[in-house]
Amino acid sequence: MSITQRCFRRSAPLAAVFGALTVVASGCAIGEANEPEQTLQTLTAARQTIVSSVEATGTIEPIRVIEVKSQAGGEVLELPVELGDNVDQGTLLVRIDPRDVNNAFAQAEADFDVALAQNEVAQLQLERIETLHDSDIVTAEELENATLSAANARASLVRARTNLELAEDKLDDVTLRAPITGTIVERTLEEGQVVTGTRDLTGGTVLMRMADLNEVQVRTLVDETDIGRLEQGLPANITVEAYPSRTFRGSVLKIEPQAVVEQNVTMFAVLTRISNDEDLLRPGMNADVEVVIGRQEGVLAVANSGIKSQQEAAQIVRALEIDADVNALISDLRERNRPPEPLETADGTTAEEGGEAEEEPEIGGVPMSEFQSMSQQERMRVIQNLSAEERGRLMQQFRGRPGGPGGGPGGPRRRPDEPRPAFVFKYDEMGALTVKAVMIGLSDFDHTQIVQGLEEGEEIVAVPLSLIQQQEFLNRIRSRSALPGVGGR
Numbered sequence: 001m002s003i004t005q006r007c008f009r010r011s012a013p014l015a016a017v018f019g020a021l022t023v024v025a026s027g028c029a030i031g032e033a034n035e036p037e038q039t040l041q042t043l044t045a046a047r048q049t050i051v052s053s054v055e056a057t058g059t060i061e062p063i064r065v066i067e068v069k070s071q072a073g074g075e076v077l078e079l080p081v082e083l084g085d086n087v088d089q090g091t092l093l094v095r096i097d098p099r100d101v102n103n104a105f106a107q108a109e110a111d112f113d114v115a116l117a118q119n120e121v122a123q124l125q126l127e128r129i130e131t132l133h134d135s136d137i138v139t140a141e142e143l144e145n146a147t148l149s150a151a152n153a154r155a156s157l158v159r160a161r162t163n164l165e166l167a168e169d170k171l172d173d174v175t176l177r178a179p180i181t182g183t184i185v186e187r188t189l190e191e192g193q194v195v196t197g198t199r200d201l202t203g204g205t206v207l208m209r210m211a212d213l214n215e216v217q218v219r220t221l222v223d224e225t226d227i228g229r230l231e232q233g234l235p236a237n238i239t240v241e242a243y244p245s246r247t248f249r250g251s252v253l254k255i256e257p258q259a260v261v262e263q264n265v266t267m268f269a270v271l272t273r274i275s276n277d278e279d280l281l282r283p284g285m286n287a288d289v290e291v292v293i294g295r296q297e298g299v300l301a302v303a304n305s306g307i308k309s310q311q312e313a314a315q316i317v318r319a320l321e322i323d324a325d326v327n328a329l330i331s332d333l334r335e336r337n338r339p340p341e342p343l344e345t346a347d348g349t350t351a352e353e354g355g356e357a358e359e360e361p362e363i364g365g366v367p368m369s370e371f372q373s374m375s376q377q378e379r380m381r382v383i384q385n386l387s388a389e390e391r392g393r394l395m396q397q398f399r400g401r402p403g404g405p406g407g408g409p410g411g412p413r414r415r416p417d418e419p420r421p422a423f424v425f426k427y428d429e430m431g432a433l434t435v436k437a438v439m440i441g442l443s444d445f446d447h448t449q450i451v452q453g454l455e456e457g458e459e460i461v462a463v464p465l466s467l468i469q470q471q472e473f474l475n476r477i478r479s480r481s482a483l484p485g486v487g488g489r
Helices: 099-134 140-171 310-320 327-335 368-372 378-383 386-400 465-480
Strands: 043-044 045-060 065-070 073-076 091-095 174-176 182-189 206-210 215-223 237-242 243-262 264-276 286-303 420-425 434-442 448-451 459-462
Touching: 043 065, 043 237, 045 448, 065 091, 073 099, 091 206, 091 310, 099 140, 099 327, 140 174, 174 386, 206 465, 215 243, 215 286, 237 264, 237 420, 264 286, 286 434, 310 327, 327 434, 368 459
Parallel strands: none
Antiparallel strands: 043 459, 045 215, 045 286, 065 206, 073 091, 091 174, 182 206, 215 264, 237 243, 237 286, 243 264, 286 448, 420 434, 434 448
16 A cells, blocks of 8 residues: 555554654554554635734833933922822922022122122223323333223123023022923932932933823834734734733834844844823733734635645655655646736837836745745744845845835835745545645634635645654665664665
8 A cells, every 4th residue: 555545554664754643533444464544634624714913022111201300409398299190291390409509599699790890890990091091191001901800800790690590590400390291100219308419411310200101112022034024003912911801902113123132033122002091001011912914804724734835845745755746836836826927018118117027036945925924933944044145135125125125125015915835735536645736825823824726625634744854864864874673674
Protein backbone atom coordinates (compact mmCIF):
# COMPACT_ATOMS: atom_id res chain seq x y z
CA MET A 1 0.00 0.00 0.00
CA SER A 2 1.42 3.45 -0.98
CA ILE A 3 2.17 6.13 1.62
CA THR A 4 -0.15 8.40 -0.29
CA GLN A 5 -3.07 6.17 0.56
CA ARG A 6 -5.69 7.20 3.07
CA CYS A 7 -4.43 4.74 5.70
CA PHE A 8 -0.92 4.52 7.12
CA ARG A 9 0.51 1.43 8.83
CA ARG A 10 2.43 1.81 12.06
CA SER A 11 5.02 -0.64 10.73
CA ALA A 12 5.75 1.48 7.65
CA PRO A 13 8.85 3.77 7.64
CA LEU A 14 6.58 6.84 7.94
CA ALA A 15 5.09 5.55 11.19
CA ALA A 16 7.42 7.90 13.04
CA VAL A 17 5.82 10.79 11.18
CA PHE A 18 2.21 10.00 11.90
CA GLY A 19 2.54 8.16 15.22
CA ALA A 20 2.25 11.42 17.14
CA LEU A 21 -0.61 12.85 15.06
CA THR A 22 -3.98 13.67 16.56
CA VAL A 23 -6.06 11.10 14.81
CA VAL A 24 -9.63 9.98 14.59
CA ALA A 25 -10.77 6.40 14.69
CA SER A 26 -11.31 4.95 11.24
CA GLY A 27 -12.70 1.80 9.74
CA CYS A 28 -9.53 1.01 7.79
CA ALA A 29 -8.73 -2.63 7.29
CA ILE A 30 -5.97 -4.34 9.22
CA GLY A 31 -2.60 -4.08 7.43
CA GLU A 32 -0.35 -6.87 6.35
CA ALA A 33 1.39 -6.85 9.73
CA ASN A 34 -1.97 -7.18 11.54
CA GLU A 35 -1.43 -3.74 13.15
CA PRO A 36 -4.10 -1.05 13.39
CA GLU A 37 -3.84 1.89 10.98
CA GLN A 38 -4.53 5.61 11.50
CA THR A 39 -5.69 8.54 9.39
CA LEU A 40 -4.78 12.20 9.20
CA GLN A 41 -7.15 14.72 10.72
CA THR A 42 -9.64 16.20 8.28
CA LEU A 43 -10.94 19.78 8.31
CA THR A 44 -14.13 21.12 6.76
CA ALA A 45 -14.48 24.44 4.94
CA ALA A 46 -17.26 26.42 6.62
CA ARG A 47 -18.48 29.98 7.06
CA GLN A 48 -16.66 31.97 9.74
CA THR A 49 -16.18 35.52 10.99
CA ILE A 50 -12.47 36.32 10.78
CA VAL A 51 -10.84 39.18 12.65
CA SER A 52 -7.14 39.69 11.88
CA SER A 53 -5.34 41.63 14.57
CA VAL A 54 -2.01 42.39 16.25
CA GLU A 55 -1.96 42.02 20.02
CA ALA A 56 0.45 43.57 22.52
CA THR A 57 0.58 44.68 26.14
CA GLY A 58 1.57 48.09 27.41
CA THR A 59 1.02 50.83 29.95
CA ILE A 60 -1.45 53.69 29.94
CA GLU A 61 0.18 57.10 30.01
CA PRO A 62 -0.97 60.70 29.56
CA ILE A 63 -0.42 62.29 26.17
CA ARG A 64 0.88 65.57 27.62
CA VAL A 65 2.30 66.27 31.08
CA ILE A 66 2.85 69.86 32.32
CA GLU A 67 5.31 70.62 35.14
CA VAL A 68 4.33 73.31 37.64
CA LYS A 69 7.56 74.98 38.78
CA SER A 70 8.41 77.63 41.37
CA GLN A 71 11.10 80.27 40.91
CA ALA A 72 10.38 81.75 44.34
CA GLY A 73 11.62 80.35 47.64
CA GLY A 74 9.88 80.23 50.98
CA GLU A 75 7.31 78.40 53.09
CA VAL A 76 4.21 76.95 51.39
CA LEU A 77 1.27 78.81 52.96
CA GLU A 78 -1.57 77.44 50.83
CA LEU A 79 -1.93 74.15 48.97
CA PRO A 80 -5.64 73.84 48.13
CA VAL A 81 -5.34 70.91 45.67
CA GLU A 82 -4.80 67.20 46.29
CA LEU A 83 -3.28 64.47 44.17
CA GLY A 84 -5.85 63.36 41.58
CA ASP A 85 -7.92 66.57 41.69
CA ASN A 86 -9.34 67.85 38.41
CA VAL A 87 -8.77 71.61 38.20
CA ASP A 88 -9.61 74.30 35.66
CA GLN A 89 -7.06 76.55 34.03
CA GLY A 90 -6.21 79.50 36.32
CA THR A 91 -7.11 77.70 39.57
CA LEU A 92 -4.84 78.50 42.53
CA LEU A 93 -2.44 75.61 43.11
CA VAL A 94 0.23 76.93 45.52
CA ARG A 95 0.80 80.14 47.49
CA ILE A 96 4.30 80.67 48.91
CA ASP A 97 5.23 83.04 51.77
CA PRO A 98 5.66 86.39 49.95
CA ARG A 99 7.83 88.15 52.58
CA ASP A 100 11.14 87.47 50.84
CA VAL A 101 9.97 88.67 47.44
CA ASN A 102 8.15 91.63 48.99
CA ASN A 103 11.32 92.68 50.80
CA ALA A 104 13.34 92.22 47.61
CA PHE A 105 10.82 94.35 45.69
CA ALA A 106 10.91 97.11 48.32
CA GLN A 107 14.72 97.15 48.25
CA ALA A 108 14.76 97.27 44.44
CA GLU A 109 12.23 100.10 44.49
CA ALA A 110 14.36 102.09 46.93
CA ASP A 111 17.51 101.47 44.89
CA PHE A 112 15.69 102.73 41.82
CA ASP A 113 14.67 105.95 43.60
CA VAL A 114 18.27 106.55 44.70
CA ALA A 115 19.62 105.87 41.21
CA LEU A 116 17.04 108.19 39.71
CA ALA A 117 18.01 111.02 42.10
CA GLN A 118 21.74 110.45 41.51
CA ASN A 119 21.21 110.60 37.77
CA GLU A 120 19.32 113.89 38.02
CA VAL A 121 22.03 115.43 40.25
CA ALA A 122 24.81 114.22 37.97
CA GLN A 123 23.07 115.74 34.93
CA LEU A 124 22.66 119.12 36.71
CA GLN A 125 26.30 119.12 37.80
CA LEU A 126 27.41 118.34 34.25
CA GLU A 127 25.38 121.26 32.90
CA ARG A 128 26.96 123.69 35.43
CA ILE A 129 30.48 122.46 34.70
CA GLU A 130 29.89 122.89 30.97
CA THR A 131 28.75 126.52 31.55
CA LEU A 132 31.74 127.30 33.77
CA HIS A 133 34.10 125.65 31.29
CA ASP A 134 32.80 127.87 28.53
CA SER A 135 33.73 130.87 30.76
CA ASP A 136 37.20 129.42 31.40
CA ILE A 137 36.44 129.14 35.12
CA VAL A 138 36.95 125.33 35.38
CA THR A 139 39.55 123.21 33.71
CA ALA A 140 39.03 120.59 31.02
CA GLU A 141 39.87 117.89 33.54
CA GLU A 142 36.99 118.93 35.79
CA LEU A 143 34.62 118.78 32.79
CA GLU A 144 35.79 115.27 31.96
CA ASN A 145 35.21 114.10 35.53
CA ALA A 146 31.68 115.54 35.51
CA THR A 147 30.91 113.83 32.20
CA LEU A 148 32.11 110.47 33.59
CA SER A 149 30.02 110.90 36.75
CA ALA A 150 26.89 111.59 34.68
CA ALA A 151 27.53 108.46 32.60
CA ASN A 152 27.95 106.32 35.71
CA ALA A 153 24.73 107.73 37.13
CA ARG A 154 22.83 106.80 33.96
CA ALA A 155 24.25 103.26 34.10
CA SER A 156 23.23 102.89 37.74
CA LEU A 157 19.72 104.03 36.83
CA VAL A 158 19.46 101.37 34.11
CA ARG A 159 20.58 98.63 36.54
CA ALA A 160 18.17 99.79 39.18
CA ARG A 161 15.27 99.86 36.71
CA THR A 162 16.10 96.30 35.55
CA ASN A 163 16.33 95.00 39.12
CA LEU A 164 12.99 96.62 39.94
CA GLU A 165 11.32 94.91 36.98
CA LEU A 166 12.74 91.53 38.01
CA ALA A 167 11.62 92.02 41.60
CA GLU A 168 8.16 92.96 40.35
CA ASP A 169 8.01 89.77 38.28
CA LYS A 170 8.95 87.71 41.32
CA LEU A 171 5.89 89.02 43.13
CA ASP A 172 3.84 86.76 40.82
CA ASP A 173 6.09 83.74 41.44
CA VAL A 174 4.70 83.18 44.92
CA THR A 175 1.23 82.52 43.49
CA LEU A 176 1.09 79.52 41.14
CA ARG A 177 -2.04 78.82 39.09
CA ALA A 178 -3.01 75.91 36.85
CA PRO A 179 -1.56 76.39 33.34
CA ILE A 180 -4.11 73.99 31.79
CA THR A 181 -7.37 72.28 32.62
CA GLY A 182 -6.38 68.84 33.83
CA THR A 183 -5.60 66.43 36.66
CA ILE A 184 -2.92 66.60 39.35
CA VAL A 185 -0.94 63.42 38.60
CA GLU A 186 2.04 64.13 40.88
CA ARG A 187 2.65 66.37 43.91
CA THR A 188 6.06 66.66 45.57
CA LEU A 189 5.34 69.04 48.47
CA GLU A 190 3.09 69.57 51.46
CA GLU A 191 1.67 72.64 53.15
CA GLY A 192 4.27 74.17 55.51
CA GLN A 193 7.20 72.83 53.53
CA VAL A 194 9.95 75.27 52.56
CA VAL A 195 10.89 75.33 48.89
CA THR A 196 14.07 76.74 47.40
CA GLY A 197 13.66 79.24 44.62
CA THR A 198 15.83 79.03 41.53
CA ARG A 199 16.02 80.69 38.13
CA ASP A 200 18.62 78.47 36.51
CA LEU A 201 18.30 76.58 33.23
CA THR A 202 15.81 74.11 34.77
CA GLY A 203 13.24 76.90 35.06
CA GLY A 204 12.61 76.41 38.76
CA THR A 205 11.76 73.78 41.35
CA VAL A 206 9.12 71.23 40.26
CA LEU A 207 6.23 71.32 42.74
CA MET A 208 3.66 69.17 40.91
CA ARG A 209 2.72 67.76 37.51
CA MET A 210 -0.55 68.10 35.65
CA ALA A 211 -1.99 66.13 32.73
CA ASP A 212 -5.08 66.28 30.58
CA LEU A 213 -6.59 62.80 31.06
CA ASN A 214 -9.60 63.31 28.81
CA GLU A 215 -7.48 61.45 26.27
CA VAL A 216 -4.73 58.96 27.14
CA GLN A 217 -2.48 56.63 25.21
CA VAL A 218 -1.07 53.13 25.55
CA ARG A 219 2.57 52.53 24.69
CA THR A 220 3.15 48.97 23.46
CA LEU A 221 6.11 47.19 21.88
CA VAL A 222 5.28 45.29 18.69
CA ASP A 223 7.53 42.76 16.98
CA GLU A 224 9.15 44.03 13.77
CA THR A 225 7.45 41.26 11.77
CA ASP A 226 4.06 42.81 12.59
CA ILE A 227 4.97 46.47 12.08
CA GLY A 228 4.36 46.27 8.34
CA ARG A 229 0.71 45.43 9.03
CA LEU A 230 0.10 48.51 11.20
CA GLU A 231 -0.58 52.07 10.18
CA GLN A 232 -1.87 55.24 11.79
CA GLY A 233 -5.63 55.35 12.33
CA LEU A 234 -6.30 51.59 12.58
CA PRO A 235 -8.98 50.80 15.20
CA ALA A 236 -7.89 49.17 18.45
CA ASN A 237 -9.61 47.40 21.34
CA ILE A 238 -8.09 48.02 24.78
CA THR A 239 -8.78 46.12 28.00
CA VAL A 240 -7.40 46.80 31.48
CA GLU A 241 -7.33 44.63 34.56
CA ALA A 242 -9.40 47.15 36.54
CA TYR A 243 -12.35 46.67 34.15
CA PRO A 244 -11.92 43.15 32.73
CA SER A 245 -15.43 42.97 31.28
CA ARG A 246 -15.21 46.28 29.45
CA THR A 247 -13.51 47.06 26.13
CA PHE A 248 -12.31 50.58 25.38
CA ARG A 249 -12.10 51.79 21.78
CA GLY A 250 -9.10 53.62 20.42
CA SER A 251 -6.94 54.05 17.35
CA VAL A 252 -3.25 53.86 16.46
CA LEU A 253 -1.72 57.29 17.00
CA LYS A 254 1.76 56.63 15.59
CA ILE A 255 4.58 54.13 15.23
CA GLU A 256 7.85 55.41 16.62
CA PRO A 257 10.76 55.18 14.14
CA GLN A 258 13.46 54.02 16.58
CA ALA A 259 13.63 50.28 17.24
CA VAL A 260 13.89 48.82 20.75
CA VAL A 261 15.85 45.57 21.18
CA GLU A 262 14.88 43.36 24.13
CA GLN A 263 16.31 39.86 24.56
CA ASN A 264 17.61 39.93 20.97
CA VAL A 265 14.12 40.71 19.65
CA THR A 266 13.66 43.90 17.62
CA MET A 267 10.46 45.75 18.39
CA PHE A 268 8.92 49.17 17.75
CA ALA A 269 6.86 51.31 20.11
CA VAL A 270 3.27 51.77 18.96
CA LEU A 271 1.13 54.48 20.58
CA THR A 272 -2.62 53.92 20.73
CA ARG A 273 -4.89 56.84 21.68
CA ILE A 274 -8.04 56.31 23.78
CA SER A 275 -10.83 58.68 24.76
CA ASN A 276 -11.20 58.82 28.55
CA ASP A 277 -14.33 60.93 28.98
CA GLU A 278 -15.53 58.82 31.93
CA ASP A 279 -12.19 59.26 33.74
CA LEU A 280 -11.80 55.51 34.28
CA LEU A 281 -8.30 55.05 32.87
CA ARG A 282 -5.36 56.07 35.02
CA PRO A 283 -1.67 56.51 34.11
CA GLY A 284 0.33 53.40 34.89
CA MET A 285 -2.49 50.89 34.33
CA ASN A 286 -1.49 47.74 32.45
CA ALA A 287 -3.43 47.38 29.21
CA ASP A 288 -3.90 44.73 26.52
CA VAL A 289 -4.19 46.23 23.05
CA GLU A 290 -5.65 44.49 20.02
CA VAL A 291 -5.18 46.46 16.80
CA VAL A 292 -7.75 45.29 14.27
CA ILE A 293 -6.12 44.85 10.85
CA GLY A 294 -9.20 43.55 9.05
CA ARG A 295 -12.57 41.89 9.59
CA GLN A 296 -14.63 39.60 7.36
CA GLU A 297 -18.12 38.41 8.25
CA GLY A 298 -19.45 35.02 7.16
CA VAL A 299 -16.66 34.09 4.74
CA LEU A 300 -15.58 30.58 3.74
CA ALA A 301 -12.67 29.53 5.93
CA VAL A 302 -10.69 26.56 7.23
CA ALA A 303 -8.48 26.04 10.27
CA ASN A 304 -4.96 27.42 9.91
CA SER A 305 -3.44 23.96 10.38
CA GLY A 306 -4.75 23.00 6.94
CA ILE A 307 -3.15 25.94 5.08
CA LYS A 308 0.42 25.58 3.81
CA SER A 309 2.74 28.05 2.13
CA GLN A 310 4.56 27.23 -1.09
CA GLN A 311 7.72 26.21 0.78
CA GLU A 312 5.80 24.07 3.26
CA ALA A 313 3.76 22.39 0.54
CA ALA A 314 6.89 21.56 -1.44
CA GLN A 315 8.46 20.02 1.63
CA ILE A 316 5.41 17.85 2.37
CA VAL A 317 5.07 16.77 -1.27
CA ARG A 318 8.72 15.74 -1.29
CA ALA A 319 8.51 13.89 2.04
CA LEU A 320 5.31 11.98 1.13
CA GLU A 321 6.36 11.42 -2.48
CA ILE A 322 3.15 12.92 -3.85
CA ASP A 323 3.09 13.17 -7.63
CA ALA A 324 2.64 16.93 -7.97
CA ASP A 325 4.65 19.99 -9.03
CA VAL A 326 4.04 22.75 -6.47
CA ASN A 327 5.73 25.42 -8.58
CA ALA A 328 3.60 24.57 -11.62
CA LEU A 329 0.41 24.61 -9.53
CA ILE A 330 1.12 28.05 -8.10
CA SER A 331 2.18 29.42 -11.50
CA ASP A 332 -1.07 28.17 -13.01
CA LEU A 333 -3.07 29.70 -10.15
CA ARG A 334 -1.37 33.09 -10.50
CA GLU A 335 -1.84 33.01 -14.24
CA ARG A 336 -5.57 32.38 -13.84
CA ASN A 337 -5.84 35.25 -11.37
CA ARG A 338 -3.62 37.68 -13.27
CA PRO A 339 -5.46 40.88 -14.30
CA PRO A 340 -5.87 41.42 -18.06
CA GLU A 341 -3.06 43.20 -19.88
CA PRO A 342 -3.71 46.94 -20.45
CA LEU A 343 -4.64 47.91 -24.00
CA GLU A 344 -2.20 49.92 -26.09
CA THR A 345 -3.16 53.42 -27.15
CA ALA A 346 -2.50 55.04 -30.52
CA ASP A 347 0.88 56.37 -29.38
CA GLY A 348 2.06 52.90 -28.44
CA THR A 349 1.78 53.32 -24.64
CA THR A 350 -0.55 51.32 -22.42
CA ALA A 351 -3.90 52.65 -21.30
CA GLU A 352 -2.53 52.81 -17.78
CA GLU A 353 -0.09 55.56 -16.95
CA GLY A 354 3.53 54.63 -16.55
CA GLY A 355 3.84 52.02 -19.32
CA GLU A 356 5.10 48.70 -18.02
CA ALA A 357 4.08 47.77 -14.50
CA GLU A 358 6.83 47.55 -11.92
CA GLU A 359 7.67 44.08 -10.67
CA GLU A 360 6.49 43.35 -7.16
CA PRO A 361 9.39 43.30 -4.66
CA GLU A 362 10.23 39.97 -3.04
CA ILE A 363 11.56 38.97 0.35
CA GLY A 364 13.52 35.75 0.35
CA GLY A 365 11.86 34.76 -2.92
CA VAL A 366 8.37 35.46 -1.55
CA PRO A 367 6.34 38.32 -3.14
CA MET A 368 5.79 41.21 -0.75
CA SER A 369 1.99 40.91 -1.00
CA GLU A 370 2.20 37.25 0.00
CA PHE A 371 4.75 37.93 2.77
CA GLN A 372 2.67 40.65 4.43
CA SER A 373 -0.35 38.36 4.57
CA MET A 374 1.50 35.37 6.05
CA SER A 375 1.05 34.29 9.63
CA GLN A 376 3.71 35.35 12.12
CA GLN A 377 5.21 31.85 12.18
CA GLU A 378 5.49 31.78 8.38
CA ARG A 379 7.10 35.21 8.25
CA MET A 380 9.60 34.27 10.95
CA ARG A 381 10.70 31.24 8.93
CA VAL A 382 11.30 33.45 5.89
CA ILE A 383 13.11 36.17 7.90
CA GLN A 384 15.45 33.68 9.57
CA ASN A 385 16.91 32.84 6.15
CA LEU A 386 17.52 36.49 5.16
CA SER A 387 20.89 38.19 5.10
CA ALA A 388 21.51 41.39 7.08
CA GLU A 389 21.15 43.43 3.88
CA GLU A 390 17.83 41.79 3.03
CA ARG A 391 16.53 42.39 6.57
CA GLY A 392 17.38 46.07 6.28
CA ARG A 393 15.62 46.28 2.94
CA LEU A 394 12.61 44.52 4.45
CA MET A 395 12.26 47.09 7.24
CA GLN A 396 12.71 49.92 4.73
CA GLN A 397 9.84 48.55 2.65
CA PHE A 398 7.68 48.09 5.74
CA ARG A 399 8.23 51.71 6.78
CA GLY A 400 7.52 52.88 3.26
CA ARG A 401 10.83 54.58 2.41
CA PRO A 402 10.61 55.64 -0.29
CA GLY A 403 7.03 55.35 -1.45
CA GLY A 404 3.81 54.52 0.28
CA PRO A 405 3.76 53.21 3.85
CA GLY A 406 4.52 49.53 4.02
CA GLY A 407 4.10 48.87 0.33
CA GLY A 408 7.69 48.94 -0.83
CA PRO A 409 9.25 51.50 -3.17
CA GLY A 410 6.56 53.77 -4.50
CA GLY A 411 3.77 51.29 -3.85
CA PRO A 412 0.62 51.46 -1.77
CA ARG A 413 0.15 49.47 1.42
CA ARG A 414 -1.10 45.95 0.75
CA ARG A 415 -4.51 45.17 2.18
CA PRO A 416 -4.48 42.36 4.77
CA ASP A 417 -7.40 40.68 2.98
CA GLU A 418 -5.77 40.86 -0.46
CA PRO A 419 -5.90 37.36 -2.02
CA ARG A 420 -2.65 35.39 -2.12
CA PRO A 421 -1.81 31.82 -3.12
CA ALA A 422 -1.47 28.91 -0.70
CA PHE A 423 -1.89 25.13 -0.67
CA VAL A 424 -4.15 22.54 0.94
CA PHE A 425 -3.96 18.76 1.00
CA LYS A 426 -6.98 16.51 0.43
CA TYR A 427 -7.92 12.98 -0.56
CA ASP A 428 -8.92 12.26 -4.13
CA GLU A 429 -11.58 9.78 -5.26
CA MET A 430 -9.13 6.89 -4.87
CA GLY A 431 -8.21 7.85 -1.32
CA ALA A 432 -4.77 9.12 -2.29
CA LEU A 433 -3.38 12.28 -0.72
CA THR A 434 -3.10 15.15 -3.22
CA VAL A 435 -2.15 18.84 -3.07
CA LYS A 436 -4.24 21.72 -4.38
CA ALA A 437 -3.48 25.42 -4.89
CA VAL A 438 -6.03 27.86 -3.47
CA MET A 439 -6.36 31.62 -2.98
CA ILE A 440 -6.59 32.74 0.62
CA GLY A 441 -7.45 36.10 2.19
CA LEU A 442 -7.71 37.35 5.77
CA SER A 443 -6.30 35.21 8.60
CA ASP A 444 -6.69 35.26 12.36
CA PHE A 445 -5.26 33.05 15.08
CA ASP A 446 -7.58 30.14 14.24
CA HIS A 447 -8.90 30.36 10.68
CA THR A 448 -7.95 31.56 7.19
CA GLN A 449 -10.36 32.84 4.57
CA ILE A 450 -10.66 30.79 1.38
CA VAL A 451 -11.19 33.11 -1.58
CA GLN A 452 -10.92 30.53 -4.34
CA GLY A 453 -10.31 26.80 -4.70
CA LEU A 454 -12.66 25.21 -2.14
CA GLU A 455 -16.40 24.89 -1.72
CA GLU A 456 -18.40 25.05 1.50
CA GLY A 457 -18.44 21.64 3.18
CA GLU A 458 -15.39 20.39 1.27
CA GLU A 459 -12.85 18.50 3.39
CA ILE A 460 -9.10 18.96 3.48
CA VAL A 461 -6.34 17.19 5.40
CA ALA A 462 -4.18 18.75 8.13
CA VAL A 463 -0.62 17.49 7.54
CA PRO A 464 1.62 18.56 10.47
CA LEU A 465 4.78 20.05 9.01
CA SER A 466 6.79 19.59 12.20
CA LEU A 467 6.60 15.80 11.99
CA ILE A 468 7.35 15.85 8.27
CA GLN A 469 10.46 17.88 9.03
CA GLN A 470 11.39 15.41 11.75
CA GLN A 471 11.03 12.51 9.30
CA GLU A 472 13.20 14.29 6.73
CA PHE A 473 15.83 14.79 9.42
CA LEU A 474 15.72 11.11 10.36
CA ASN A 475 16.01 10.12 6.70
CA ARG A 476 19.11 12.27 6.32
CA ILE A 477 20.63 10.65 9.42
CA ARG A 478 19.89 7.18 8.02
CA SER A 479 21.45 8.03 4.66
CA ARG A 480 24.68 9.24 6.26
CA SER A 481 25.12 6.71 9.04
CA ALA A 482 25.80 2.98 9.15
CA LEU A 483 25.23 2.62 12.87
CA PRO A 484 23.03 -0.33 13.90
CA GLY A 485 19.49 0.77 14.58
CA VAL A 486 19.98 4.19 12.96
CA GLY A 487 19.67 3.16 9.38
CA GLY A 488 22.72 1.03 8.76
CA ARG A 489 22.27 -1.75 6.31
